[in-house]
Ligand code: PEP
């Protein structure tokens with residue numbers, strides 16, 4: 001039997017669930033890679049087969065119900081493994097989608113949604129340190145029978161917790177986000193996990209060690225896979241491992257730290273981000289760098305103060321720590337009073353900014369700058385207050401968790417909802433920006449030595465034009481109804497722009513077209529690259545990493561990758577000055593979310609900004625306090641300075 005779909009977490013769970021219903025031994029083999037055959041009744045085995053989209057899979061079955069099992073698999077494959085989560089629905093909190101998930105759980109009473117965070121970028125409090133490993137040194141093993149029972153009880157306790165989390169998350173963030181917990185719970189019922197656990201226990205190994213070994217070994221398998229999306233699943237396995245080990249050792253749940261704590265985590269998985277109680281946790285400090293992971297997105301959408309990339313700094317449980325994401329500082333045993341003052345100031349600032357959020361951002365000398373919002377979900381658009389539209393819809397985030405490419409109709413529905421959530425103001429839909437640190441499930445990529453310099457953004461779609469064509473069809477459809485701009489990411493050459501425009505075909509009335517300026521080469525030849533376009537939008541995140549040759553996800557070089565580096569500012573300045581007449585210049589990189597940097601960008605002549613939701617009111621408020629003429633003078637000086645630190649100092 002041959003099917004043509006990748007088998008990632010969700011479809012794999014569907015397949016395994018189906019196979020387990022039959023009295024048959026079913027195996028699956030990837031004809032394209034030669035991997036397998038593996039047991040199709042084991043979630044982990046199927047997932048680690050790493051079968052990509054368009055690979056041909058061969059199923060074989062034996063046993064009394066072999067024929068029925070194969071027929072059922074064929075039907076499931078024909079239905080695309082039922083892997084259709086509507087992105088718009090999945091982002092709908094407490095809506096119909098959440099209701100469905102709760103009803104499916106036997107009509108159990110809805111779990112009260114957890115509180116969100118303060119929405120500030122600064123926090124201070126005692127550290128609640130979550131280690132990579134649960135401490136097993138105090139675990140006292142019993143005899144075989146006791147350990148077998150404990151292993152089973154821990155499994156059950158962890159599963160119950162995950163299902164509760166699933167329901168709470170479905171109620172708050174939608175079934176899409178909640179599905180991660182189903183996938184995690186699935187691991188706990190997986191024969192490929194349970195067999196080694198109980199075999200080890202039967203051989204005299206204690207339950208804690210048996211669970212740890214089985215899940216560590218599975219996490220290692222995921223870590224070793226080529227596909228970046230699949231590699232990220234190792235995080236889920238470690239999260240499940242820790243949950244089971246906490247159940248066994250009675251270790252405190254990291255999601256229930258003392259009131260006012262700052263959670264210090266090695267990496268932020270979606271489960272932790274979704275289950276942190278915003279009333280108890282003052283903020284989250286993540287050791288790993290990177291701001292685009294799923295967990296980070298969930299925490300941000302909940303308004304929980306967050307800093308990433310704090311590295312290996314030594315922190316012990318209970319020690320006071322403070323961070324200011326605005327300045328990028330994380331301090332152990334800080335001057336608590338100073339932090340509290342900053343928090344008071346930022347709270348006041350936020351309240352004042354919120355009170356005037358619907359006013360335009362007009363400088364003292366009368367220049368109005370549209371301040372838009374960057375969105376990765378419909379909920380981001382709903383939460384945005386005071387935004388003049390969206391300057392960046394990250395479609396690869398909106399649909400990144402889909403196992404199969406969304407149809408034009410599904411995409412149009414999500415884009416329409418985003419536009420509606422923003423009151424029909426203009427939205428800028430960026431075409432799929434896969435690659436680098438942004439995997440998309442439905443478009444697995446091969447491992448590359450330098451993924452940021454490799455197959456990314458528009459480049460990828462030269463090979464897969466049909467995926468771009470579907471997206472452009474959806475964008476054209478929505479553009480006929482509401483103001484829409486389409487934007488192509490990761491552009492380097494004029495030939496790429498011409499190719500993209502050719503894919504777009506005749507532009508419907510009102511559809512504005514632009515490109516992102518993220519590559520220094522694009523900035524250096526903007527005069528020809530942007531000819532005939534309506535706008536360009538500078539992606540300072542990537543422009544900074546390429547200008548400074550500092551990987552944006554690498555903590556070791558994080559200090560170099562500073563968007564205020566005058567070398568980056570000079571490229572922005574060049575774009576503004578050399579862009580063809582009439583082509584609008586926007587900035588949608590994170591630099592536009594920093595109110596002080598925003599004034600500098602306006603001083604350089606940038607005409608529009610797009611910021612993360614919680615920063616929109618603050619950016620608008622700041623712009624109202626400056627004159628464009630003064631900002632231009634400050635910007636001219638900034639261009640002559642020799643470091644980002646000097647620019648920052650000057651701005652203050
Ligand atoms: C950027 O590079 O600045 C940008 C906005 O795109 P992303 O962060 O999604 O790569």
Ligand code: MG
Nearest residue numbers: 518539541542
């Ligand atoms: Mg980018």
